[in-house]
Amino acid sequence: MPLEWLNPYHLQVASFMLINAILGVSIYVTLSTGQLSLGNAGFMSIGAYAAALLSTQHQVPIPVGIVAGSFLAGAAGILVGIPSLRLSGVYLAIATLGFGEVLRAVLINWESLTGGAVGVAAIPQMGRVILAWASDRGFSPGSLGLQNNQFISLTVFLILLLCTLLTVAFFLRLSRSRVGRAYAAIRLDESAAEAAGIPITYYKVLAFSQGALLSGLAGALFAHSTSFVSPADFTYHRAVEILVFAVFGGSEHIFGPVFGAAFLTVVPEALRSISDYRYILYGLLLVLMMVFRPQGVIDPPLLRRFRRSSEGTPA
């Protein structure tokens, strides 16, 4: 049976949706300790460039490059996170924003490593690599009723789906663990949490570097799905976009930013005709959300109600 309905275009949009969802979770994790980081575009660029350069210049296998890129971003998160502990609220936001801008200047100017504004091209794309590997072993996508490009898009989508599900599952569990409760306590009242014996330094740096690591993961996956990265991918506007995911979707539960990222990726794609007004709408959205629903579309009470109503009705 040919799977003609499996359209690579839809899979492509879904793939970007998943990458954005990981980015949404990355800002949510740091926010869950009450820290606002605007440096996630910067951490994303670390993951993207590390993965891209490792695979194009050092022939490192893709999964190794992705893991290395994520952990490099996470390590950078610790380095930025420790001094940033002295800062809070707006100071932290501005300092991390500055970090992102400095990083972009480094990407542009360190030409011998990054290629400058020209970027890194011909990064192996996950789906194509897997197809080539499978073809060498006598596999043909036709045997599954798939065209080559369908197979490529489908593998990319499935890999991203796996990464996103693992990420969400991990942080969902984390939020119910000791760590998650510590995060929540710090977010509610830092002094009280400290008085209660929670090592807030440790947990704040942990949250910060977890967010950085996730941004790096998203960046590395981005590099291996688009096969090209350049500093133009990681501007201030990217940082704001990531922030919008969390603010719109909601930053009190992990499903919030995931929903925000998915929704805000798909809607502009479907309404291409209004894309002219996309950023104007983003701006309005930020103000309106802050005024009318600062916790975002999805918050714990809403989720509880959904759960209850689905339990109440027989399937």
Added chain:
Amino acid sequence: MKRKERLFAVLACALFAFVFMGAEKANKAAKPKGEPIRAKIGVISIITGAGASYGEAITNGFKLALDEVNAKGDVNIDLKIEDSTGKAEQALSAAQKLINSDQVVAILGPTLSTEMKVVAPEANASGVPIMGTSTTAQGITQIGKFVFRNSLPESQAIPASVGKAVKKYNIKKVALLYGNDDVFTKSGFDTMKEVAEKLKLKIVTIETFQKGQADYKAQLTKIASLKPDAVFCSALYNEGGVILAQARKMGLKVPFVGGNGFNSPKVIEIAQEAAEGLIVATPWFGEKNDPKVRAFVAKYEKAYGKKPDQFAAQAYDAFHIMANALKAAGSADRSKLRDALAATRNFQGVLGEFSFDAERDVVMAPNVLIVKGGKFTLFN
């Protein structure tokens, strides 16, 4: 209150689902015998966002050529235009849509080199011929055998203008100035530096600027103090015009030499008298005394109320090259069209004579122009 909130959530989810399921239109290309060859061609361009002025000129050029081609009757082309907003991800989604949902036979565009580097590998892997009309960075057509372009890369434009200017003004010492955060201007700079070294010119300094910068005085003061014979400037017209104006105002009067990106009537609009003496190299020369060029300019002005720039001209020629190849291929088949495109030689367009080389890149002789009396004229 509770009901309202739930309604809101349900609505949001419904919209979400609707949007994702919707917009599915599978079309099969029909091909009756004896009739004109019917083909669907996709266009990826910047319709909205910061680069929309480029995209507008490009799609105008396509539409003008489309009417001519369809009126002739050998081929009948259906144009599908998608917006990339200048972003690589959006361009990739648009390409996937054109390739898979619309089943186009070929793609024209996208506008920027950064977009092309993301889109071209995908088109190439799917076996869809793709031709850039404004992508001038290095290494584009080398991506794969389905990737073409008809836009003259800066690596061919800049040697022409620099070579002529050096000879005419007896230039020995130069200062280089370029935008380091843009692929186009950075590629242009790499060529400039190479050419300057080859001609054994002394490079007194290399300065950079960033997109949208307002104040170039620090760089220009430094350049002026080093007293070069000329400034080689790799910039797009928007920043280039301001640089020229600020340079002339502070008394830096030496010739400025640029590439294709500096070539636009807009430069004169922005810099006014300060644009005098600017030297650029470009395949497009709107004042050329050639019936083809004059007819195109007249037609374009009538349709859109302004003079065509290089982007419109390049798009116009690209469409005709595509239509000719389609006719030669005999049917709307992606592989046959690719082979016919690759065989294009000595095409006579408004940009002059055009051929693809073995790597599907441009073979064309650029004109070198200088701004004189408020307009571009041939530089001899």
Added chain:
Amino acid sequence: MFLEQLINGITLGSIYSIVALGYTLVFGVLGIINMAHGEIFMFGAFVGLLIVSKAGAPLPVAFLGAIVVTASMGLLLERFALRPLRTRPGASHLASLISTIGVSILLENLAHKIFGSGNHLFETPFAEISFKIGPVTVYLVQVLILLISLLLMAGLALWLSRTRAGKALRATAENLETAGLLGVDTNRMITATVVIASAMGGVAGVLVGMAFNYINNQIGLSMGLKGLAIIIFGGMGSVYGAMAGGLILGLSETFVVAYGSSGYRDAIAFVAIIVILLIRPQGLFGQAPAEARR
């Protein structure tokens, strides 16, 4: 070359200072960062351009027009994006930061819709007046910009420390509720602050147009980010810090280009804030440690 670069640096630095004064005033009173300040400044520049270049009116009219428009924008910003957050119990400082980021994105793209994306020529005969000191050409605009920035700084400092309104403002800054109980109309004071800060942004916008002759819809973002860096560097809420920080940044950006590499020019501001936050988080002129405000 040194003297010319010194003048370039002072001109750039004075403009940075005026932009930063707008930030510092709002932060000093409200304890929030108005991320939309840069975009309000950009609108001021465009209004000035329309009046001077398109309508051909004299410069004072341009300043007046820019002030009126940006002051009204400040009024709207306070009324619709800040006040609703203030009355909501338990709203964090992040809410106002995010809300003003929203306004800035909105305004930047609105300007793109209204004015287009390219550079616009800001033409005024006043910008052509120059005189020579030895071998160096100085434009009257450059002197004017320095003077206006110094005047604004001195005026603000005096107003805050000496006048009744200034005292009420500082009382509001100290404690909103107590000031209210003591009979200060805090809503009015806060509105006045945002309006005055925005009007200063408008003045800075026209000055930028005169100094560089060109404006585009991106200058709000780049100048805004620099202004932010300056107030952190100089000390949040400090008038002198904004002035000194602006001049230091303008001069160092210029001299990095003159004697170093122009590639990192835009990064200096952010390297400076990262360094200062590590060694002196309250900034050069700040008094309270960072922890005190949150």
